[in-house]
Amino acid sequence: MTGTEHTAGSSRRATGLATLDRRWIYLALAAAIALSIVARIRFPDTPSPLVQAAYDRVETLPPGASIVMALDYSPSSRPELEPMAFAIARHAMLRGHRLILLSTWDTGNAMIARLCTEVLRREFPERREGEAWVALGYKSGNEMLINAIRQDFDSMYASDMEGRSCADLAVLAGVESLADCTLIVSLSSGTPGLKEWVLFAGDVTGVPVVGGSTGVGTPEFLPYFPRQIRGLLGGLKGAAEYEAALELGHPDFHQRTMAATDGMGPQAVAHSLIVLFIVLGNVGLLLQRRQRRGT
Amino acid sequence: MSGGLHLSSSVEVWVGAALTLMVFSYLWRDNPFYKLAEHVFVGVSAAYVMVLGFWTTLWPNAIAKLWPGAARLTTPEAVEPTHDWALLLPVILGLLMLGRLHPRTVWLSRWPTAFAIGTSAGYNLVRYLRSDFLAQIHSGMTPSLIATTGGRLALGESLSHAILLGGTICGIVYFTYTRQHRGAWARVAGTGVLFMMVTFGTTFGYTVMARISLLVSRLHFLLGTWLGLI
Numbered sequence: 364m365t366g367t368e369h370t371a372g373s374s375r376r377a378t379g380l381a382t383l384d385r386r387w388i389y390l391a392l393a394a395a396i397a398l399s400i401v402a403r404i405r406f407p408d409t410p411s412p413l414v415q416a417a418y419d420r421v422e423t424l425p426p427g428a429s430i431v432m433a434l435d436y437s438p439s440s441r442p443e444l445e446p447m448a449f450a451i452a453r454h455a456m457l458r459g460h461r462l463i464l465l466s467t468w469d470t471g472n473a474m475i476a477r478l479c480t481e482v483l484r485r486e487f488p489e490r491r492e493g494e495a496w497v498a499l500g501y502k503s504g505n506e507m508l509i510n511a512i513r514q515d516f517d518s519m520y521a522s523d524m525e526g527r528s529c530a531d532l533a534v535l536a537g538v539e540s541l542a543d544c545t546l547i548v549s550l551s552s553g554t555p556g557l558k559e560w561v562l563f564a565g566d567v568t569g570v571p572v573v574g575g576s577t578g579v580g581t582p583e584f585l586p587y588f589p590r591q592i593r594g595l596l597g598g599l600k601g602a603a604e605y606e607a608a609l610e611l612g613h614p615d616f617h618q619r620t621m622a623a624t625d626g627m628g629p630q631a632v633a634h635s636l637i638v639l640f641i642v643l644g645n646v647g648l649l650l651q652r653r654q655r656r657g658t
Numbered sequence: 659m660s661g662g663l664h665l666s667s668s669v670e671v672w673v674g675a676a677l678t679l680m681v682f683s684y685l686w687r688d689n690p691f692y693k694l695a696e697h698v699f700v701g702v703s704a705a706y707v708m709v710l711g712f713w714t715t716l717w718p719n720a721i722a723k724l725w726p727g728a729a730r731l732t733t734p735e736a737v738e739p740t741h742d743w744a745l746l747l748p749v750i751l752g753l754l755m756l757g758r759l760h761p762r763t764v765w766l767s768r769w770p771t772a773f774a775i776g777t778s779a780g781y782n783l784v785r786y787l788r789s790d791f792l793a794q795i796h797s798g799m800t801p802s803l804i805a806t807t808g809g810r811l812a813l814g815e816s817l818s819h820a821i822l823l824g825g826t827i828c829g830i831v832y833f834t835y836t837r838q839h840r841g842a843w844a845r846v847a848g849t850g851v852l853f854m855m856v857t858f859g860t861t862f863g864y865t866v867m868a869r870i871s872l873l874v875s876r877l878h879f880l881l882g883t884w885l886g887l888i
Binding site: 386389396397401403439440441442469472500501503504510521522526561567577581586587591598599600629634637 | 686718866
């Protein structure tokens with residue numbers, strides 16, 4: 364190859380990379396993820412200190428401890444937060460804790476219903492609704508709701524999602540306000556969410572708060588760890604780490620679904636592809652610069 | 659791999675798959691299918707929020723407490739709540755908000771708006787001051803040199819604390835505008851910018867992970883629940 368041919372080839376490659384239709388990138392990404400889903404690619408995960416702290420908090424509570432779990436998310440962030448909810452709920456049930464499910468998001472009722480159907484009723488039929496867990500559901504009011512139940516649960520929740528009077532439920536015996544709870548778990552994808560639970564509940568009552576957030580929101584919560592948030596699950600990775608912690612801590616228990624662990628394989632493949640595209644983009648830029656200098 | 663197509667027979671799944679593909683079609687270009695999915699989403703969301711708000715909050719927390727007999731209309735076994743006439747005030751404020759629907763009565767909605775903004779600002783000021791300002795200062799006041807139980811220097815933890823302290827100081831210096839950024843001061847501020855860049859990079863990385871998680875979930879739904887390939 365002569366020097367002129369070599370320069371012409373580099374020029375074509377550089378122009379090709381610079382003018383590559385972005386839809387090819389979408390297609391490549393979708394194909395890579397689809398293939399890794401079908402091939403069931405999985406990578407082993409180990410819990411990070413942030414996730415381990417959350418796990419230990421649930422693990423070390425005495426059996427019968429009451430945990431308020433707020434599912435403050437919508438279907439758009441369900442892929443990241445639902446695996447966290449499933450894993451923490453399983454953990455709480457295994458340890459014999461009482462679970463109080465509620466939401467400050469109007470879409471929370473559907474999320475709570477899924478958790479009840481898929482995990483609590485199906486996997487723990489011996490832990491009866493009303494005795495081991497209760498679904499209080501959504502109420503409007505945002506942070507004012509948190510503020511209200513910090514002082515008095517009854518003022519906002521007279522009945523559960525099924526219409527049963529809260530006064531008759533054994534699971535709520537001795538729980539008159541948030542201060543009577545042992546742990547607050549907030550799984551959130553926006554406002555109101557984890558931040559509001561820290562500001563309006565945890566910091567005021569002293570009840571420890573453990574949180575889970577979407578990947579987008581996680582960096583915002585890192586400064587709160589470990590004093591104001593005692594454990595943090597960040598995005599799908601955090602959920603996968605919690606599933607791994609549960610597997611390690613309770614080897615006899617079989618997790619029927621491990622959506623986060625299943626999702627991290629395709630996630631890793633997609634990330635590798637994105638890194639490859641970034642490298643290719645930079646190579647293209649360097650080739651263009653060299654071409655400009657040559658002319 | 660289970661092998662072969664096992665198409666779902668559920669109408670719900672087919673509707674979900676169709677809407678997913680309609681939204682994905684935007685990646686090709688804007689088109690009527692995407693617009694249809696978008697409008698369905700907006701309409702269903704608005705109706706859902708309205709109906710849910712009525713039955714989960716307005717009915718049990720306001721109407722049933724002002725008119726206790728109403729509680730038995732929906733759930734005959736429910737315990738009849740006691741009268742709470744104090745709720746008339748928030749109900750009236752809520753009704754005033756509807757004044758926005760007509761140009762001549764818009765002014766009525768300013769009262770509940772003022773009430774909502776005032777109480778929210780008051781509550782938030784105290785809480786943010788306590789949790790985001792004072793508590794964060796407290797969290798930042800950590801010793802830079804950490805010793806292990808054996809009395810040795812815990813290098814990793816000490817380094818982590820030193821970076822935290824350094825990053826905090828450099829960041830504050832960057833946002834100090836009462837002194838011109840020159841000489842050593844400018845170098846410290848520049849280091850603050852570097853720390854911020856790392857933070858933005860972390861945030862972007864997490865955002866990529868979040869978006870890919872959504873795509874993985876949707877493809878999992880299409881390939882598994884809809885097509886039965888997995």
